Amino acid sequence: xxxxxxxxxxxxxxxxxxxxxxxxxxxxxxxxxxxxxxxxxxxxxxxxxxxxxxxxxxxxxxxxxxxxxxxxxxxxxxxxxxxxxxxxxxxxxxxxxxxxxxxxxxxxxxxxxxx
Amino acid sequence: xxxxxxxxxxxxxxxxxxxxxxxxxxxxxxxxxxxxxxxxxxxxxxxxxxxxxxxxxxxxxxxxxxxxxxxxxxxxxxxxxxxxxxxxxxxxxxxxxxxxxxxxxxxxxxxxxxx
Numbered sequence: 001x002x003x004x005x006x007x008x009x010x011x012x013x014x015x016x017x018x019x020x021x022x023x024x025x026x027x028x029x030x031x032x033x034x035x036x037x038x039x040x041x042x043x044x045x046x047x048x049x050x051x052x053x054x055x056x057x058x059x060x061x062x063x064x065x066x067x068x069x070x071x072x073x074x075x076x077x078x079x080x081x082x083x084x085x086x087x088x089x090x091x092x093x094x095x096x097x098x099x100x101x102x103x104x105x106x107x108x109x110x111x112x113x114x115x
Numbered sequence: 116x117x118x119x120x121x122x123x124x125x126x127x128x129x130x131x132x133x134x135x136x137x138x139x140x141x142x143x144x145x146x147x148x149x150x151x152x153x154x155x156x157x158x159x160x161x162x163x164x165x166x167x168x169x170x171x172x173x174x175x176x177x178x179x180x181x182x183x184x185x186x187x188x189x190x191x192x193x194x195x196x197x198x199x200x201x202x203x204x205x206x207x208x209x210x211x212x213x214x215x216x217x218x219x220x221x222x223x224x225x226x227x228x229x230x
């Protein structure tokens with residue numbers, strides 16, 4: 001609870017479990033435990049061929065691609081996203097992220113604590 | 116208002132004005148205009164020797180260093196932050212970001228819409 005400045009690699013990595021997740025790992029970089037009451041910063045890695053669940057929920061995503069090549073599906077639309085891409089997934093919209101490149105896909109994905 | 120996936124470079128760059136800001140530019144990547152009601156994603160560049168204001172406000176910062184070398188001052192503490200550093204600045208804490216390297220400092224800095 002206070003000022004924090006650490007390399008992301010020092011933060012614990014967890015496997016994302018679930019039947020529709022494949023090869024996805026997450027680090028919760030900034031959370032309520034740090035005193036962040038409004039939104040959380042998360043860092044994801046998806047291995048080549050891996051993907052997140054094609055699902056919908058009541059909260060938005062604010063995403064920034066750091067490395068690799070992503071196919072983002074959102075409702076009826078698909079877009080290819082490379083490093084430097086900014087992605088907004090509105091609330092209640094079915095979506096997923098798929099690694100369509102040859103190297104590990106790395107991105108930040110932030111979510112609110114309150115809808 | 117809807118799904119958005121664009122390179123950050125397509126988003127308008129603005130100079131940050133103010134007597135205590137030096138060499139700071141910002142792009143508001145995701146905002147309320149996109150339908151993001153809870154928090155905004157911003158991309159900053161600070162030129163070598165440049166810095167943001169040493170100031171305090173009621174909202175937190177969630178920051179991720181993309182490139183360059185940063186000296187972050189927060190209250191009584193100073194930390195050097197390089198690419199991959201995660202920084203949390205709590206609300207109501209005096210802070211600033213200074214480029215102490217030889218190349219352009221690039222980072223994401225997200226802020227809530229409600230405190």
